[in-house]
Amino acid sequence: MKKLQKDSHYAQFDLDGDGVVSDEEIKRSQDMLELELREEKSEAQKRMAWVAMGSMIVFSAILFSPAVSESRVAALADLLGLFYIAQAGVVGAYMGVSAWMSKR
Numbered sequence: 001m002k003k004l005q006k007d008s009h010y011a012q013f014d015l016d017g018d019g020v021v022s023d024e025e026i027k028r029s030q031d032m033l034e035l036e037l038r039e040e041k042s043e044a045q046k047r048m049a050w051v052a053m054g055s056m057i058v059f060s061a062i063l064f065s066p067a068v069s070e071s072r073v074a075a076l077a078d079l080l081g082l083f084y085i086a087q088a089g090v091v092g093a094y095m096g097v098s099a100w101m102s103k104r
């Protein structure tokens with residue numbers, strides 16, 4: 001029976017702690033890693049959707065505040081329209097994709 005060297009990097013895969021990393025343990029570790037990566041990815045996507053939504057709210061608040069002159073808002077109207085559409089697109093895409101993923 002083969003054993004891992006002392007303090008091996010792969011010792012973390014020895015789930016039952018018997019000093020031997022079996023095929024099953026490697027397989028299980030791969031599954032766990034995959035799951036973790038997927039979770040991390042969906043966390044990042046969720047964060048992105050929240051940032052998009054938050055930026056829309058913050059932008060709206062700034063635009064409605066007296067700090068921004070009316071003429072400037074009028075001059076940037078086209079750009080702001082695109083900005084809102086893009087941010088809403090990010091939020092919408094996130095919701096759509098996560099709904100689709102949970103259905104699968």
Ligand SMILES: [Ca+2]
Pocket residue numbers: 014015016017018019020021022025
């Ligand atoms: Ca083991």
